[in-house]
Amino acid sequence: MGSVKVMACCRQLFLPHARALALTTKMASSVNIICCIRRNLSSSSSLRSSMPAWVIDEYGNNGVLRFTEDATAPSVNSASEVLIQVHAASLNPLDISMRSGYGSNLLKLRRDPVSLGQNGGEFPIILGRDVSGVVVDCGSGVTHFKPGDEVWAAIPPWKQGSLAEMVNLTEYEVSHKPRSLSHKEAASIPYVAATALSALVNAGGLCRNNCTNKRVLITGASGGVGTFSIQLLKAWGAHVTVTCSHNAEGLVRGLGADEVVDYTAGDMATELGLLEKFDVILDNVGGDSEQWALGLLKPWSGAKYVTLVTPFLLNIDSMGLLEGAVHSGLNLHQKAITNMCNGVFYRWGFYAPDGPALDEVSQLVDAGKILPVVEATFLFSQVPLAFQKVEGGHARGKTVVTVAQEEEGTGVTEEEGETSDTSEQVREEVRQAAPKS
Ligand SMILES: NC(=O)c1ccc[n+]([C@@H]2O[C@H](COP(=O)([O-])OP(=O)(O)OC[C@H]3O[C@@H](n4cnc5c(N)ncnc54)[C@H](OP(=O)(O)O)[C@@H]3O)[C@@H](O)[C@H]2O)c1
Known part of the structure; x- marks a missing residue:
């Protein structure tokens, strides 16, 4: 299935930020190299204690985003948990707000009720509320998923997010990814x-x-x-x-x-x-x-x-x-x-975690009634640029981050770090692909 490619303001967005971009690009290329090496080395990532991730150690502007090779890797700690290798993530306005500290009082309490009152106890935080990926491990009570399953999920804001190699969720929060979508497309939908x-x-x-x-x-x-x-x-x-x-x-x-x-x-x-x-x-x-x-x-x-x-x-x-x-x-x-x-x-209205609801969405997607609307795609090394894009507002659908290399190619053709243009051909593609009532 082709995704809906939509208008872009990314190239213009980058121009006034040429210095920031140059810096980020430099940082990005080293992150890229590290990530590639890491991926080639690890076939059983679930056994590792650390993983690559973008974290924040304090609240603030884009400068607080930090790439690390040594984020604590999650593992299955209870019967109902599912460990997922992240293939793609996407950003929401909430990620920008959370980066700046929005909701921190309540989320801190939800993350760890015992450490209430401890300043900074919630860090490092991994942002990213959408995941499309592959199950690598399951708790003994998990009945709907097994290692190797392709899944998608919307990650509750109080949990560690998907701008990382691995994410740990409960079975109830996870759903089988639509077969017709690539991970990159699927990551645009759950949240x-x-x-x-x-x-x-x-x-x-x-x-x-x-x-x-x-x-x-x-x-x-x-x-x-x-x-x-x-x-x-x-x-x-x-x-x-x-x-x-x-x-x-x-x-x-x-x-x-x-x-x-x-x-x-x-x-x-x-x-x-x-x-x-x-x-x-x-x-x-x-x-x-x-x-x-x-x-x-x-x-x-x-x-x-x-x-x-x-x-x-x-x-x-x-x-x-x-x-x-x-x-x-x-x-x-x-x-x-x-x-x-x-x-x-x-x-x-509020976001609510609901894997079974995503099952219904998955069916609608595979029936061609719901299309992913991906405005921009960024590499894992370009996460700060992805934040910059979302923070600029005027979204036309979603901004996606690819975390692992995609093997399948199902139609998202825009270059990473860029967005597609708003040509009549693209509009026509949208019209052709639009669900019929
Ligand atoms: N309560 C919750 O749990 C929850 C969960 C998810 C999202 N939200 C909130 O819900 C809102 C929508 O989320 P989203 O992810 O769809 O945000 P988004 O992707 O940033 O989309 C917002 C859209 O609104 C358009 N817009 C801005 N001002 C407008 C206006 N006055 N009239 C009509 N359109 C306008 C923007 O484009 P232009 O500026 O170019 O017009 C943009 O396309 C956000 O405020 C988000 O924080 C809340």
């Missing part, structure tokens, strides 16, 4: 899929059996969560309206969006207000979106507004665990009550 499913199903009340004739609005539809959600909802039979920038219209229409509103063109709220009202709104943008968007829902019909941009972790970061949680709870409760009085539901 946004798990988030979209949690938001649309758990918070939005949608599922494959109830979407026919449902009208859904997705704001910020050109990024990772949006491009996945369009395809999922179209596969489930919903009518999908999206907001995005003008230059993303070809992409989102190619993925199946029925109506597209350019948020840069003028009064988006008025334009959306002229359309038939919605059953569900998935908000990927936050800010003042809810002020104008809640009125676009069908009142007294069970319609739901689900935002993925919540102040929950920020509150805990700034106020501490207890006060932050209470403040967030009161904030959500107050908004939920106010909106309930207006006949609509207001909810926060």
Whole structure:
């Protein structure tokens, strides 16, 4: 299956950062050599105690990313664990935020409740929330996977991530990778899929059996969560309206969006207000979106507004665990009550680990109903550049990092460290490949 290749801003992004790039490239080539040697040496990596990884030892800007040969290699420590050799990872906005310390109060506690209060006890942290790879070891209680299985997973933020040779997850978090995708393509999907499913199903009340004739609005539809959600909802039979920038219209229409509103063109709220009202709104943008968007829902019909941009972790970061949680709870409760009085539901959506949900996504992918949308691919040696790319915003799908050499070639043809261009040919490819409702 070919992946959707989308527009790029990477070459322009690199130009103003020529010095940083030169430095990173120098560092990258030595990392490359080390990684190649390492791979050739290790056939049974699960037995090793250290591994190559990108780690952070403190929170900060891109400068805190450090490559090491000696990160602690995970091993199977309990019956339900699955050890995966990472072939590809991808980045999400969360990686940029976590690098800067976002969510650290809660995540620290979740990682190691006993060391609560110890400053810096959580380091080194390995970022990267998506993995596509191969199982190398399993706990005695694992029933669905065996060594050699190709798998994919969305890694919970409190666990060590996929910018490393190995990652350790529980069986419940893992799913068999779609056969039709390369690892590079597969790595673009799990975290946004798990988030979209949690938001649309758990918070939005949608599922494959109830979407026919449902009208859904997705704001910020050109990024990772949006491009996945369009395809999922179209596969489930919903009518999908999206907001995005003008230059993303070809992409989102190619993925199946029925109506597209350019948020840069003028009064988006008025334009959306002229359309038939919605059953569900998935908000990927936050800010003042809810002020104008809640009125676009069908009142007294069970319609739901689900935002993925919540102040929950920020509150805990700034106020501490207890006060932050209470403040967030009161904030959500107050908004939920106010909106309930207006006949609509207001909810926060969160990523949730869910291997079985990824099984369903895997089937949709193999049926050609969901395509990976890979905007840019970087080598493992280029991780800082990948962060730079994601931090620049304006995503058109996902940014992937290849960690191990791919043997199969299934259609992602852009050069590593670069992105494909937005030629009409690419747009046509998107249209051709788009799932039919
Ligand atoms: N709560 C959770 O557990 C959770 C989990 C995953 C993600 N999230 C959050 O959900 C949001 C979406 O995630 P993502 O991975 O899809 O992010 P992303 O890949 O960075 O995509 C965001 C997209 O929104 C577009 N955009 C920006 N401002 C916009 C506006 N005013 N109107 C319409 N489109 C706009 C951007 O393109 P242009 O700027 O070029 O228009 C970009 O394509 C992020 O804020 C992320 O942090 C939350």
